[in-house]
Amino acid sequence: MADELTIEVLRTTKALNRIEPEWDALALACGDRSGFCRYPFVSQSWARHRTDARNRLSILAIRRQRTLVAIVPLMKRSDGYGPSTLKWLDSKTPLYDDMLLAPDEDLEAVAQQVGRYLRNAWLVRKLKAEFVLAGSNADRLLSRLGADAQSNYNAYAARVEGYASWDEYLLSRSARTRAAYRRLHRRLAELGEVRIDIVSDTSELEAAIAWIFERKRAWVHDRYGRENWLSPAETESFFRTVSGSLRERGDAFAISMTCGGACIASMLAFRNGATLYVSKMAFDPAWGKFSPGWLLIFEAIKVVIAQKMNNLDFMIGTEPWKDRSADHSREVLQYRLKLPVFGAFGR
Structure with missing residues (x-):
């Protein structure tokens, strides 16, 4: 029942740090649905926002009796x-906005309590969320x-389940795809030894992230002629710090391809349950x-199969390689909820 739930509003970094053990336990219980709501992502997101004096932390920690059952x-x-304005605490990057909800918790009861809190919020005009994946708990x-929803983006993914091995997966692809894959590898091998490395060592992972961002910034400049969310050094620092927190448990690593000792492609990937992002x-x-x-996408699929995952999520945005590799997409929604500015006194 909703009346058995209580909300604690975390308003300080100290309060956020205090709840970390409980947060981690809830995220573990949520499994695949914890996504980018795991503590390292949210705490580092707040680290990016707290330098602006206009921002205040307002995380909702929801308990049933004394047990943490939801985090918004x-x-x-x-x-x-x-x-x-109340905003979903994002990373200033297009990672999915979501919440943690214990698997056996009643979403309807949680929604009633959150709705009650929002209706009584003082001098808050609206709630905003920018990147909500359709079907998620936040959705x-x-x-x-x-809240009013608007579909602004698609997120692409590939299901990789039911394959006992990489060879079995490759045989499931068209003859044209298999021929192209082998031909490209042969052509690369003619120029030097081709290596695929899973990078998780701290210094090597940081170097891989730096390599990725250097080339992504150049790509952004060449394509758009201006900077975007990816350009600031703080963005690279965010991903480097989060990766450092998750790598020891095997949930953050880079997959790099070299030819003749030169790095030619690399990706930063995050694992969450049965999904590789x-x-x-x-x-x-x-x-x-x-x-x-x-x-390199094929190498990521090898990792998914070897580690007995079943989904490869390419995230938000359209690129030719996503069209070529994905087998389904999902809507990413933007939400707006108008609130009574004077809370309960304004009704």
């Missing part, structure tokens, strides 16, 4: 004078709260005719 990661942003919660990928344009990015 929010922050409050003041636009100067007047009412504030279900915001729908129950009556391709977070960042880059290749050296000088090797573009060998389709190294496409070949």
Whole structure:
């Protein structure tokens, strides 16, 4: 029942740090649904926002009796004078916005408590979330709260399940795809030894992330002629710090391809349960005719099969290699919920 639930609003970094053990336990219980709501992602997201004096932490920690059963990661942003806006606490990058919800918890009861909190919030005009994956817990919660949704993006993925081995998977692809894969590898081998490395050592992983970001920034400049969310050094620092926190448990690593000792393509990947997320990928344009990015996706599929996962998530955005590799897509929604500015007194 909703009345058995209580909400604690985490308003300080100290309060956020205090709850880390409980947070980790809840994320572990959530399994595949914990996604980018694991503690390293959210704590480092707040580290990016807290330097702006207009931002205030407002994470909702929801308990049934004394047990933590849900977390809704929010922050409050003041636009100067007047009412504030509640926003999903994002990383300033297009990672999915979501929440943690214990598998046996009643979402309807949680939604009632969150709705009650929002309706009584003082001088808050609306709630915003930018990158909500259709079917996620955040999507279900915001729908129950009556928020308006708009579909702005698609997220692409490939199901990789039911294959006993990489060879079995490759045989399931078309003859044309198999021939192209083998031909490209042969052409690369003519120029030097081709190596695929799973990179998780701290210094090597940091070097791989630096390599990826250097090339991604150049790609952004060449394609758009201006900077975007990927360009600031703080973005690279965010992914480096989160990766450092997750790598020891095998949930963050890079997959790098070299030819003759030169790195030609690399990706940063995050594992969560049965899903491998391709977070960042880059290749050296000088090797573009060998389709190294496409070949690297096959290496990620090898990892998925070897580690008995079943889904490869290419995240938000459209790219030719995603069209070539994905077998389904999902909507990514933007949500807006208007709130009574004066809380309960405004009704």
